[in-house]
Amino acid sequence: MTKKQKKERNYIITMAVIFFAILIVEKTGLLEQALQTGVLSTVPGIQRWLFPVLYLIPYALLAWEILVGAFKNLFKGHVLDEDFLMAIATVAAFAIGECSEGVAATLFFRIGELFEDYAVNRSRQSIKDLMEIAPEYANVEVDGELQQVDPEDVEVGTLIIVKPGEKVPLDGIVEQGTSLLDTAALTGESVDRMVMPGDEIISGCINGNGLLHVRTTKGFEDSTVAKILELVEDASSQKAPVENFITKFAKYYTPLVVIVALALAIITPLATEVAVSEGIRRACIFLVVSCPCALVISVPLSFFGGIGAASRRGILVKGSNFMEAMAKTDTIVFDKTGTLTEGSFAVKAVWPKEKEEEVLKYAALCEGFSNHPIAASVSRACVEHLNLDVVSSQEELPGRGVKAIINGKTCFAGNEKLMVENGIRITPCQETGTVVYVSCESEFLGWILIADSIKADMKDSIERLHAVGIKNIVMLTGDREEIAEAVADEIGIDQVYSELLPADKVAKVQELLDKQAAGAKLAFAGDGINDAPVIMRSDVGIAMGSMGSDAAIEAADIVLMDDDISKIATIIKIARKTLRIANFNIVFAIGVKVVVLILGAVGIANMWLAIFADVGVAILAILNAMRTMRIK
Ligand code: ADP
Ligand code: MG
Numbered sequence: 001m002t003k004k005q006k007k008e009r010n011y012i013i014t015m016a017v018i019f020f021a022i023l024i025v026e027k028t029g030l031l032e033q034a035l036q037t038g039v040l041s042t043v044p045g046i047q048r049w050l051f052p053v054l055y056l057i058p059y060a061l062l063a064w065e066i067l068v069g070a071f072k073n074l075f076k077g078h079v080l081d082e083d084f085l086m087a088i089a090t091v092a093a094f095a096i097g098e099c100s101e102g103v104a105a106t107l108f109f110r111i112g113e114l115f116e117d118y119a120v121n122r123s124r125q126s127i128k129d130l131m132e133i134a135p136e137y138a139n140v141e142v143d144g145e146l147q148q149v150d151p152e153d154v155e156v157g158t159l160i161i162v163k164p165g166e167k168v169p170l171d172g173i174v175e176q177g178t179s180l181l182d183t184a185a186l187t188g189e190s191v192d193r194m195v196m197p198g199d200e201i202i203s204g205c206i207n208g209n210g211l212l213h214v215r216t217t218k219g220f221e222d223s224t225v226a227k228i229l230e231l232v233e234d235a236s237s238q239k240a241p242v243e244n245f246i247t248k249f250a251k252y253y254t255p256l257v258v259i260v261a262l263a264l265a266i267i268t269p270l271a272t273e274v275a276v277s278e279g280i281r282r283a284c285i286f287l288v289v290s291c292p293c294a295l296v297i298s299v300p301l302s303f304f305g306g307i308g309a310a311s312r313r314g315i316l317v318k319g320s321n322f323m324e325a326m327a328k329t330d331t332i333v334f335d336k337t338g339t340l341t342e343g344s345f346a347v348k349a350v351w352p353k354e355k356e357e358e359v360l361k362y363a364a365l366c367e368g369f370s371n372h373p374i375a376a377s378v379s380r381a382c383v384e385h386l387n388l389d390v391v392s393s394q395e396e397l398p399g400r401g402v403k404a405i406i407n408g409k410t411c412f413a414g415n416e417k418l419m420v421e422n423g424i425r426i427t428p429c430q431e432t433g434t435v436v437y438v439s440c441e442s443e444f445l446g447w448i449l450i451a452d453s454i455k456a457d458m459k460d461s462i463e464r465l466h467a468v469g470i471k472n473i474v475m476l477t478g479d480r481e482e483i484a485e486a487v488a489d490e491i492g493i494d495q496v497y498s499e500l501l502p503a504d505k506v507a508k509v510q511e512l513l514d515k516q517a518a519g520a521k522l523a524f525a526g527d528g529i530n531d532a533p534v535i536m537r538s539d540v541g542i543a544m545g546s547m548g549s550d551a552a553i554e555a556a557d558i559v560l561m562d563d564d565i566s567k568i569a570t571i572i573k574i575a576r577k578t579l580r581i582a583n584f585n586i587v588f589a590i591g592v593k594v595v596v597l598i599l600g601a602v603g604i605a606n607m608w609l610a611i612f613a614d615v616g617v618a619i620l621a622i623l624n625a626m627r628t629m630r631i632k
Contacts, residue, residue: 001118008114012062012107019058019103026051026100055099062106063090082109082291085254089287093607096277098284101607105288105614112615116297119622120304122629134225135169135203151203152220162212168205171223172214174198179210183562202546227553240320242582246299249292257290257597264601278603285600288610291618294589298621299582305628306578314561315571316545322557325540327575330520332470332568333509335534336477336487338527339544340458340565343373345450347381348433352446357384359446363438366404366413369394372529374436375402377450378413398530399478399501401436411440415480417499419444432482458491461566466492468569474512476505478530502530509534525560525568528552542568578628585621592617 001009025031034040035047063086070087086109093102137148139161146161151169154160159175162168168181180192183205192208195201201214203225220226265283269276303320310317317323337343352359364382367375368391394404400421401414412418419426419437429435429447438445465473474495477484484498497508513522524531524538532551535541543556544563553559560567596613599605 002121005114005118005121008110008117012110012114015058015062015110016107019055019100019107022051022054022058023100052094052097052099055103056094059090059094059099059103059106062103062110063087066106066109067091081254082293085258085287085291089284092280092287093284096280096284098281098607101284101611105607105611108611108615109291112293112618115619115622116293119301119626120297122626135167138169139163139166151223154216154220156216156219158216160214160216162207162214164207164209164211166207168201168203168207168214169225170214170216170220171200171202171218172216173200174212175215176213177210179212180208182206182208240303240324240582242324242579242586243300243303243320246292246295246586249295253292254290257286260601261286261290274603281607282600282603285605285607285610286597288607289593289596289600289613291614293614294593294618294621295586297618298585298589298625301622301625302578302582302585302628305626306574306631308629309578309631310571310574313567313570313574314545314564315567315574316559316561317571318557318559322540323575323578325521326523326558326572327579328519328521329523329540329572330470331472331474331512331516331522332465333474333476333512333522333524333534333538334493334565335505335524335526335531336475336479336484337452338373338529339525340475340487340491341452341454343452343527343529345374345377345434345452347377347448348451349431349449350381350446351427351429351449353427353444354446356446359438359448360384361386362406362411362440362445363413363436363448365391365406366394366402366411366438368404370396370402372396372402373452374434374450378436378448381448399504406440409441411438413438415478432486434479434483454487454490455565458565461564461569462492464566464569465572468572470572476500476508476531476534478502478505502533505531505534506537509537513538523558523568525565526552527563528555574628574631577631581624581628585624588624589617589621 031040031050035050040046040050066083067087069083070081073081073084086106090102090106093099093105135151138151138154139146140149140154140158141147141161154170160170160172164179174195174197176197178194178196181195181201182192193205195212200217201212203223261283264286265279268274268279268282300320303323306323307317307320317326334340350356350359360378360382361384363378364386365388367378368386368388390407392405392408394402396402397414397418400418401412404411404413412422412424413436415435416426416428416437419439422439422442424437424439424442424444426437426444426447429449431449433449433451436448436450438447462473472495473493474497475484475488475493476497478500479498481498484496487493488496500508509522509524516522521539523540523542524534525542525544526535527544528535528551532555535543535552535555540558541556542558542560543552545553545559545561546563558571592613596605596609600610
């Protein structure tokens with residue numbers, strides 16, 4: 001509890017003590033004798049006004065803010081809010097002499113509000129924990145002295161120093177020192193990663209025991225930490241359909257209840273034997289019950305809690321709407337390279353038409369500027385020190401390979417499709433694996449056979465998805481059919497489509513989307529290399545956070561911080577539970593309210609029941625919503 005909440009709590013307790021003291025004195029008739037024949041009996045009319053005046057004290061102290069708020073809102077145009085409903089209901093209760101009920105309604109309303117405040121704060125806290133990854137400073141050497149500067153002021157390419165135990169403030173490359181990095185804040189799992197000179201490190205990790213000199217590669221606003229924080233901050237603004245439903249519902253529901261309440265107060269006494277004060281009493285009950293706070297607060301809170309629970313496991317969900325979509329997903333489409341497989345290829349064989357070094361050298365020169373996983377492995381395999389200045393232009397041909405101008409000569413490195421398209425006659429590779437054919441000035445130089453390995457535990461991850469009820473698991477790849485089939489077989493994929501260009505992938509996903517049953521959603525998971533458009537097109541786009549490209553993380557609706565595919569099953573479970581809790585709250589709150597509203601209209605319910613239907617239900621719904629934060 002915050003200080004303010006504690007103050008509010010103590011205030012409410014004090015008021016409750018005063019109120020119940022008066023209530024006990026009234027109901028037990030303790031003052032009866034004094035009023036009838038004793039000292040007090042001499043005061044004129046005291047039997048009538050003593051208790052109303054006594055009740056007015058806690059009422060005024062409790063309702064003051066509500067009355068002022070309602071009055072202010074009256075002039076701002078939004079009349080029909082909870083404060084307004086409470087204000088007219090309680091003032092009317094006093095007017096017809098139901099004073100204790102008027103105070104009780106106000107008292108419990110304040111308790112409900114305090115509770116709401118507490119619950120919202122709690123769920124914010126779980127997201128704030130994530131904010132802890134935000135670095136406060138970076139150590140930069142200025143004039144031979146170490147200074148702490150704002151990470152936002154550090155320019156790209158600056159040498160920063162990260163001391164043991166400090167947060168890494170910016171993304172960069174280690175130049176000096178070795179250390180273990182704790183990535184828990186980013187991935188939800190405390191796995192230490194060893195880094196040494198030449199390794200890339202990302203902001204938000206905690207440095208272990210070594211001193212690191214890091215050359216920054218990105219400005220703060222582009223750094224991993226800044227991106228994540230942005231995602232989290234935006235998450236709450238994307239509303240789920242159920243949430244939107246509630247907002248709309250409240251818009252019509254509240255005015256409707258006010259009209260019905262007015263009708264009850266005016267028509268019942270006119271049309272039936274019921275007294276005017278009884279009509280007003282029923283109207284008051286109606287107004288108290290009508291407060292939609294149980295729904296208005298508990299439904300977004302459920303989603304907020306669910307998003308928080310997911311982020312603690314290293315799954316970033318960009319909005320409640322994606323939670324709802326994920327809960328309804330029955331088809332998951334995967335990209336192969338980098339998503340199901342490591343995306344780190346090892347060169348297995350080089351077949352030169354003439355000189356072996358030529359093949360590797362030209363391939364590495366072509367791939368020099370590409371960030372495709374294949375490019376990195378080819379560059380790694382080339383031992384010769386290459387001068388990339390000879391490459392005057394390089395063009396990525398998605399799904400095919402690369403084209404580069406080297407010393408004025410047009411060279412290609414890529415798959416068979418690329419060679420055929422450019423009329424290069426090749427000697428095809430017969431072995432299984434991904435093949436990079438290399439050519440220069442229309443002359444075939446040779447091929448490089450590389451192999452990628454399937455990520456560890458991928459079979460289990462796919463099994464888990466089937467187990468949570470995903471009906472169709474599809475794999476799309478730009479790679480050759482035989483490799484695609486082999487991978488799919490090994491890990492248990494239901495459907496495979498291979499040799500797809502990026503545009504084919506979009507078309508395929510569209511085709512699958514068209515085939516979806518009504519209401520069922522399709523999710524796509526990819527690393528973003530050649531598939532960011534698909535991530536955008538699908539109902540839910542899932543990107544790999546640490547391996548994935550920035551474009552993918554931007555385009556995605558859900559980001560898996562540690563690239564762990566098995567987390568998709570986790571998020572589905574969290575999403576379903578969140579949705580169940582939110583839906584239950586809607587049915588429960590509306591159900592109880594409707595029952596009490598009907599009872600109130602026919603004169604069976606009293607004010608106390610109305611207070612329960614309002615505040616009691618709100619508190620129960622909020623408690624239920626808070627369960628989402630603790631989803632296992
Ligand atoms: P996936 O769909 O499995 O993620 P991509 O769409 O990224 O694969 O690539 C499909 C195919 O295109 C690769 O298997 C490879 O043959 C070829 N390719 C793409 N980019 C490159 C590159 N930079 N160098 C060589 N080959 C490439
Ligand atoms: Mg890929």
